[in-house]
Amino acid sequence: MIYDFDKIEEHKTEGVEGSETYKLIVSMSVNDAPADTVFITDEASLISDQYSEAEFFQFGSGHVLRDLMYFVNFDNNEHRKKLILIGDDAQLPPVGMSFSPALSTDYLVVNFGVRVFEYELSNVVRQKADSGILKNVQPLRESLKRGVFNKLAFDTRLADVDRVCMEQVVSTFLEASGNRVNNSSVVITRSNAEAGMFNRSIRERLFLNQPEAVPGDKLMVVKNTKVSGIRIANGDFAFVRSISDDRKVRRVTLRRKNEETGSVEEVRVELSFREADLGLRLVDGSAVYVTTNILENLLYEDRPQLSSDENKALYVDFCQRYAALRKDPQAFRQALMDDPFFNALRVKFGYAITCHKAQGSEWDTAIVSCNSLGNPLAADNFRWLYTACTRAKSHLFLLDPPRIEVGSGIKPAGLAPSLLGAPNSSANFEATPAPRCLATVDLESTVSVAPDLPTPVDFREIIRQRVEALLDGAAIEIEGIEHNQYQEAYFFRHGEGQARINICYNGKLKITRVIAAQSGGLTDLLMAKLSGMVGESCAALPASMPGGAPANGVQGPNFTHQFLEEFHQKLSSLMHAHAIEIVGLEQKQWFQRYSFQRLGEYAAVDIYYNGKHVFTKCQPVGQVREPPVLLCELIEILTVEMST
Known part of the structure; x- marks a missing residue:
């Protein structure tokens, strides 16, 4: 023991019998161990270095780790004493601290000026090597190591x-x-x-x-x-x-x-x-x-x-x-x-x-x-469960047991609750200032293309990206897109002005004409920016989605974070089960923009995540006045099925 119980302080209100109280002042023991003693301290993750003083007790300086280092007395050059601190830094830290200082090399070096050698034992002896317990707690440990807490699920089939x-x-x-x-x-x-x-x-x-x-x-x-x-x-x-x-x-x-x-x-x-x-x-x-x-x-x-x-x-x-x-x-x-x-x-x-x-x-x-009353994706909860x-x-x-996968807990935004699952409503609501896509024709059943060319669905997305690039910085909003046979009809807004531009193409996926439906200042500006697209084909336009995603959505892009890839894989599986095709993916800062199509219907959805790599909300792209069946189903998949 590094402490001696040798002193009691009594406090009493003068003249009031029965008001006595006390405080045990526990001082440091004298270390009379031999010069070459090796001290071993187990469960070191519990050793605090935060000042602690209870109403009735005070131990040493109030800093347990500091007292331990003082007791070993590394400042004495005449001995060869060593201290071995054993513990698991993934377990609960001392009460009142967010980490275990006795298991932090940096903390020991900075605060006590000692030489530290750190070793990690990886051969588990409490559980068997093929233990389902280990398989369940290892992800908790990895999350604590990486500082990423965006999924929490246990496999109880083991x-x-x-x-x-x-x-x-x-x-x-x-x-x-x-x-x-x-x-x-x-x-x-x-x-x-x-x-x-x-x-x-x-x-x-x-x-x-x-x-x-x-x-x-x-x-x-x-x-x-x-x-x-x-x-x-x-x-x-x-x-x-x-x-x-x-x-x-x-x-x-x-x-x-x-x-x-x-x-x-x-x-x-x-x-x-x-x-x-x-x-x-x-x-x-x-x-x-x-x-x-x-x-x-x-x-x-x-x-x-x-x-x-x-x-x-x-x-x-x-x-x-x-x-x-x-x-x-x-x-x-x-x-x-x-x-x-x-x-x-x-x-x-x-x-x-x-x-x-x-x-x-x-x-x-x-x-x-x-069950936790707090945030289940907090580091403290991971340590508690581990x-x-x-x-x-x-x-x-x-x-x-919690079951929170990557993509769980997404909330709908940009859609009135009454409209979810109720397409063809005439109500208006706002979403992100980007394209609204209304599908009226099944292009894949009406347009034949040459072999080895992208599908019409892919080409429509390529055209959209080209239009966005040409209008970049012009403060012109794409309000909507109509997909017609061999034609994309774009609806634009700039301030109070509105305009429609038809972009036509042929069976070889080559843009043949850019036509203004009416005249006006906004129309003239748009024609000046977009008419240069005439003559461009799939060979001259970007062949894949931004971020490296193939336009057909079969393979994922080069994701910047692992959680984005996990999300994409799970989303792809759910979309396949619903016969919905992912036809586009743009990786933006703080959100992923996915484009989907099924049986001629097209919809795009922005799916947001935060700095903790947790997806938070989804909302349709553009101003949606009449949500199609596909969009309502997508919102249901993202907000309900992704959480199961």
């Missing part, structure tokens, strides 16, 4: 990973433990309240009509303490061999001065103790048996620790019982350290526990309650 519903949790736990109290299975929860609920349900089956602790129960210690010289750590499990029916209740009156009125107020606190004979297993694997008091105030409640008043009541009760020792501080301190009531074990039932309490332990079977799931050695059961 032999050692199963999904359970709420009604199955207790029976699954009991079956895994052989309907006995042992250390083979555990339920891991998000909160103390959830752990309390499962503990009560499990105990109802194990100990019928016995809501209080009985012989055979399993308890978990929630505060470090010493019993008969044996150090019992926070998180240790104890099995009840026997427990007294004689409950000792201490009723303590606390007094405090009201700062506003100056009057002394009284608070009555009840402390309940029972003597128990417990069996524990120490870190070295040896079994020990101790007889001690357990404090029941926490045992039957869902809160994680004693209240401030309960802690004060423990101290006031001791002071009242040992008032005669006040004149001898050393004897007073020693009596406090040995007192069976002040040092009563603080315990909770140990069948279901929180993930923080489970960290560092392992069970043959773990049942993990996955830590919880890796507690299982042989079998993992998941309650409410």
